[in-house]
Amino acid sequence: MNKDILTKFLSNQCSYNECKDVASYLESHDEELDKIQIFEHIPEQELIRASHAEKDAIFERIVAKPNKYLLMKRILIAASILVFVAFSFYKLGKHDSPEHLDNPISMEIFNNSQNPEWYVLPDSSRVKLEPQAKLSYLRNFAKDRIINQVAGEVTYFVQPNTAHPFRVINQGIQTRAVGTAFSIADYNADNLIVRLLEGKIVLEDPTNKLDNQVKLNIPTTIIINKSDFTYSHLDQKKNGxxxxxxxxxxxxxxxxxxxxxxxxxxxxxxxxxxxxxxxxxxxxxxxxxxxxxxxxxxxxxxxxxxxxxxxxxxxxxxxxxxxxxxxxxxxxxxxxx
Missing domain, CATH: 3.55.50.30 (Phage tail protein beta-alpha-beta fold)
Known part of the structure; x- marks a missing residue:
């Protein structure tokens, strides 16, 4: 078994076909199961979403008869299924939009390359992540369109849906939009830089503890404080x-x-x-x-x-x-x- 592919499999970074090949290989090579720690890179809360009965049913459909590696195979199959599902949400700039389920497991997108990368979200909205940018969302995203922007600069091209507003939360500031284009990034330790490219957005406190709101309806760039929502417009001088x-x-x-x-x-x-x-x-x-x-x-x-x-x-x-x-x-x- 190729060590690099196996490492990618365990860290949930391989392609769908690679995941399928690894799972198939390990199911037919019992001796390899003892050499790996299948839970090493998978959060515990993501592994308990299926009941024991459901896992047993899945296992019985795949493996004809149990043997001394029964427990490890059950673990492998449960983890493999998780990897297959998670990958369908992972890097979508190069694939079709994923199918989405109601199970609220957090999905994560991280651009660890040196170039911007585009991704398609479950609601057909598109995001462009600059290098080292990271975001996450729940798998029921189509019903509850909330993005947690964790790091870096991200530009959002939002698919209109008045029934389900699109929201991005970044360090205590929620940016809400119905259908628009905007970008969010760190400006410094105390402030974010938000650029409205098209449409309308509202910046607000997602906890509703603060009544402060900032409404933007024309293309502009602002520097906004993460604590008190005070802001100033940034005069971006364009080079010739x-x-x-x-x-x-x-x-x-x-x-x-x-x-x-x-x-x-x-x-x-x-x-x-x-x-x-x-x-x-x-x-x-x-x-x-x-x-x-x-x-x-x-x-x-x-x-x-x-x-x-x-x-x-x-x-x-x-x-x-x-x-x-x-x-x-x-x-x-x-x-x-």
Whole structure:
């Protein structure tokens, strides 16, 4: 059994097919069961959601007859089922939306990569997690749309649903929206930075102990105190395009090999650069936010040229011709479908 795959399995990080392969292997190799600690990375409260009778019934359907490893196999099967279910909610930027159940087990999304990643939530809302960003939600999310933003910067593109408002709780501040686009991140130890991109949001105390509310209905960025909800608008000075070009040129030369991105004074050549990297560069260069509505676009890469005098629409047109997608631009939000 491949040690790396087994390690991923035990830490709930392998793909669905990898999980299935590991479970199948361990069920047919009894001697391997004694070498692992199946509970090592799985919280106890997540393992007691099924009754003993339910686990026995599942076990009897899978294993024809018991043997001396009966107990360990029961543990394996219960844990494997948990892993399969949890993974369907885990990394959805590259997969379809998961099916959701009523069992309120917490699901967690963590971007431990060096690039932003997009994910699709059970209600079809989309989130973009910057590197090291982390959030969690309950598995009954479609009925109770509450996100706990644990760390980092996250941008939300909310699917409208007036019956079930979308709420994000971050360090005592709840941001409530019906259908909108906004981002939340730490500003410093005492404050959050909240950017409304589109629509309307209300920032409030989720415990209702404070009556303070901050309502935003036009695109703006605020710095809000976590304790008393005092806030100030942040005057974000936009760089001119030529200044942004030079800044991005310097940043790319430090972070990317010239074989991938070759940036000169007048033109930049992209050679198989990931679409995720391309989107990040476009956002900084043109001061826009990109919402990827088509998850399959995330997995691709881009080869082409961008001249300094080219406009954003030209680059997007070329991109969509290559990838078979469409785009819209409104209020500095690009939506790629």
């Amino acid at each position: 395009y030529h200044t942004a070009w030079e800044e991005e040129k310097s940043k790319v030369s430090r972070n990317y090999p010239t074989s991938s991105i070759a940036w000169s004074n007048q033109v930049v050549n992209f050679n198989g650069v990931s679409n995720t990297d391309l989107f990040s560069i476009m956002e900084r260069l043109y001061d826009v936010s990109i919402d990827v509505e088509n998850p399959r676009i995330i997995d691709g890469n881009f080869t082409g040229e961008l001249y300094q005098n080219d406009n954003l629409e030209s680059l997007l047109t070329i991109f969509c011709q290559i990838n078979g997608c469409t785009f819209t631009i409104k209020d500095n939000i690009i939506r790629i479908k």
